[in-house]
Amino acid sequence: MQKPFLQHINYPKDLRKLSIEDLPNLAKELREFIINVVATKEGHLGASLGVVELTIALHYVFNTPEDLLIWDVGHQAYGHKILTGRKAIFETNRQLGGISGFPKRDESAYDAFGVGHSSTSISAALGMAIASQLNGEDKHHIAVIGDASIASGMAFEGLNHAGVTDANLLVILNDNAIGIDPSVGALKQYLTNVKKGTNRRNNIIEALNIDYSGPINGHDISKIVSELERLKKIKGPKLLHVITTKGKGLKQAERDQVKYHAPGKFNAETGDLIPKPDVKQAPKYQDVFGHTIVELAKQNHKIIGITPAMPTGSSLKYMMEQIPDRAFDVGIAEQHAVTLAAGMATQGLVPFCNIYSTFLQRAYDQVIHDVALQKLPVIFCLDRAGLVGEDGATHHGVFDLAYLRCIPNLIIFAPRNEVELRNIMYTAQLGLEMPIAIRYPRGRGITLDWKQPFSKVELGKAIQLKKGKNLAILSIGSIAKNVSEAIEGLNVSHYDLRFVKPLDEALLHRVFKEYRTIITVEDGTIKGGVGSAILEFASEHNYKNTIKTLGIPDGFIEHGNVNELQRLVGLDVEGLRNVFTKHI
Numbered sequence: 001m002q003k004p005f006l007q008h009i010n011y012p013k014d015l016r017k018l019s020i021e022d023l024p025n026l027a028k029e030l031r032e033f034i035i036n037v038v039a040t041k042e043g044h045l046g047a048s049l050g051v052v053e054l055t056i057a058l059h060y061v062f063n064t065p066e067d068l069l070i071w072d073v074g075h076q077a078y079g080h081k082i083l084t085g086r087k088a089i090f091e092t093n094r095q096l097g098g099i100s101g102f103p104k105r106d107e108s109a110y111d112a113f114g115v116g117h118s119s120t121s122i123s124a125a126l127g128m129a130i131a132s133q134l135n136g137e138d139k140h141h142i143a144v145i146g147d148a149s150i151a152s153g154m155a156f157e158g159l160n161h162a163g164v165t166d167a168n169l170l171v172i173l174n175d176n177a178i179g180i181d182p183s184v185g186a187l188k189q190y191l192t193n194v195k196k197g198t199n200r201r202n203n204i205i206e207a208l209n210i211d212y213s214g215p216i217n218g219h220d221i222s223k224i225v226s227e228l229e230r231l232k233k234i235k236g237p238k239l240l241h242v243i244t245t246k247g248k249g250l251k252q253a254e255r256d257q258v259k260y261h262a263p264g265k266f267n268a269e270t271g272d273l274i275p276k277p278d279v280k281q282a283p284k285y286q287d288v289f290g291h292t293i294v295e296l297a298k299q300n301h302k303i304i305g306i307t308p309a310m311p312t313g314s315s316l317k318y319m320m321e322q323i324p325d326r327a328f329d330v331g332i333a334e335q336h337a338v339t340l341a342a343g344m345a346t347q348g349l350v351p352f353c354n355i356y357s358t359f360l361q362r363a364y365d366q367v368i369h370d371v372a373l374q375k376l377p378v379i380f381c382l383d384r385a386g387l388v389g390e391d392g393a394t395h396h397g398v399f400d401l402a403y404l405r406c407i408p409n410l411i412i413f414a415p416r417n418e419v420e421l422r423n424i425m426y427t428a429q430l431g432l433e434m435p436i437a438i439r440y441p442r443g444r445g446i447t448l449d450w451k452q453p454f455s456k457v458e459l460g461k462a463i464q465l466k467k468g469k470n471l472a473i474l475s476i477g478s479i480a481k482n483v484s485e486a487i488e489g490l491n492v493s494h495y496d497l498r499f500v501k502p503l504d505e506a507l508l509h510r511v512f513k514e515y516r517t518i519i520t521v522e523d524g525t526i527k528g529g530v531g532s533a534i535l536e537f538a539s540e541h542n543y544k545n546t547i548k549t550l551g552i553p554d555g556f557i558e559h560g561n562v563n564e565l566q567r568l569v570g571l572d573v574e575g576l577r578n579v580f581t582k583h584i
């Protein structure tokens with residue numbers, strides 16, 4: 001094959017025609033390709049750059065897609081996508097109608113398992129390996145998992161099971177000592193010792209009955225190929241420990257690995273980030289959370305901050321920097337984060353447990369069994385609620401209102417703006433007798449002057465934002481902004497419910513008596529969400545008003561920017577206005 005190689009390679013079968021000496025050159029080309037596209041189209045950069053050699057080696061040695069390759073989280077799978085039939089459409093990555101930023105089963109036969117949330121790869125690969133055995137098939141099953149993801153409970157559960165099987169499973173631990181933020185915990189320390197060569201005898205992987213090899217240099221492609229060839233011949237569960245550098249091949253990305261996890265647009269030549277226009281903008285909700293918790297924690301020494309592996313994304317990092325003994329990054333461990341907070345609450349501490357809405361799905365039982373059932377006043381701050389944009393179906397925080405609303409003893413609040421977020425955080429830490437979930441969106445708010453003096457929020461109180469005659473619109477949370485714009489010039493009333501639970505029943509009785517038609521608007525699933533709550537209220541009190549519920553329809557919403565996705569589901573200003581005017 002002639003250089004440059006990448007242009008001749010569409011599928012792994014083309015790649016397998018190369019000689020091993022050619023692979024480093026291919027790696028260089030693949031890296032450049034990823035950098036050039038991500039520089040303008042954005043996306044996850046550092047993780048994919050770090051596994052370029054590993055990706056090539058895996059497809060070179062194994063007979064994918066017959067051999068099953070599973071990427072944990074999948075944010076590192078750009079090279080895999082490019083080498084498995086998606087090079088020509090890689091420019092559409094994460095865009096509306098384009099390919100997903102994560103492996104997805106209905107996108108390609110090479111995407112053996114759909115991912116996005118971490119630490120699922122070992123269980124999924126083990127399931128496939130056991131299925132192959134039962135089906136009498138001779139296949140390889142490979143899970144590639146990062147050092148932060150393998151520290152999660154679910155990955156441990158998979159390893160624990162794998163160790164008592166003879167399933168043909170290869171786990172590749174891609175150890176770059178960082179997640180989105182630096183990896184944490186005792187396992188990280190253990191892996192560091194293994195790398196230093198000071199912990200060879202007490203190998204915890206071998207103790208689990210899993211064949212351990214490594215650590216090897218994950219950028220030495222011929223070394224990885226020969227090790228994979230060797231492991232291919234060994235039956236049963238095995239783990240290969242590979243050391244890589246996140247962001248490999250782009251200096252800035254290697255140097256500032258947190259920033260370059262998903263850097264936004266940058267100059268492909270220099271790696272420099274493209275500066276955003278210098279206009280005064282409202283703050284990100286995450287920063288309002290991050291600064292407000294510091295402000296509150298300086299006054300209330302019982303306040304604790306907890307994040308499962310998202311100190312930067314949640315902005316808990318500000319508290320970790322300023323009050324390190326009361327702010328905890330517990331790693332990718334949502335279940336632990338919730339029960340840790342519950343334990344602290346039993347002892348009179350005031351834990352703020354900040355978890356992305358989508359990731360709290362993993363700790364559902366802990367919310368019910370460890371927090372709500374025991375009425376422990378944990379303060380959940382659910383960031384990235386609603387449609388999150390380009391991460392797509394795996395990451396939209398659209399189920400929370402439905403999955404939380406049915407839990408007894410739980411207050412649920414959604415701030416309309418940043419000031420409301422601050423005030424509910426202030427109110428919650430004054431002392432509630434039950435847990436509260438505060439859910440707010442990804443991105444920026446609407447209030448430039450957000451840092452106003454705190455004021456107490458009256459629990460269960462909705463407010464009227466606009467008075468009109470023809471119909472009543474009830475919205476929840478930050479989608480109120482679209483509603484406000486959509487009703488400009490219309491003679492309608494607009495209420496912000498604020499609390500999904502408890503509902504402001506007194507206000508609802510007034511609304512149901514005054515208006516024939518009521519429209520609810522939420523950026524969560526229609527089924528089970530606020531609209532459902534209003535329908536239940538109407539049925540309970542025998543109201544016969546016309547009720548229209550707007551929100552996320554019953555289906556998984558793909559990737560695209562938030563404006564496009566809102567348009568798709570009819571939550572954009574124009575879509576809302578059309579519905580409102582039809583009902584006047």
Ligand SMILES: Cc1ncc(C[n+]2csc(CCOP(=O)(O)OP(=O)(O)O)c2C)c(N)n1
Binds near residue numbers: 047145147149310332
């Ligand atoms: C359950 C869950 N929690 C949190 C995240 C957010 N998240 C995505 S990637 C990542 C870090 C993964 O680190 P690692 O496994 O070491 O992979 P690397 O990025 O270093 O390749 C985190 C915390 C997630 N995707 N899923």
Ligand SMILES: CC(=O)[C@@H](O)[C@H](O)COP(=O)(O)O
Binds near residue numbers: 075384388
């Ligand atoms: C892959 C993953 O789960 C994270 O990197 C996620 O994309 C972060 O989302 P935010 O960009 O909203 O912090």
Ligand SMILES: [Mg+2]
Binds near residue numbers: 146148174175179
């Ligand atoms: Mg890592």
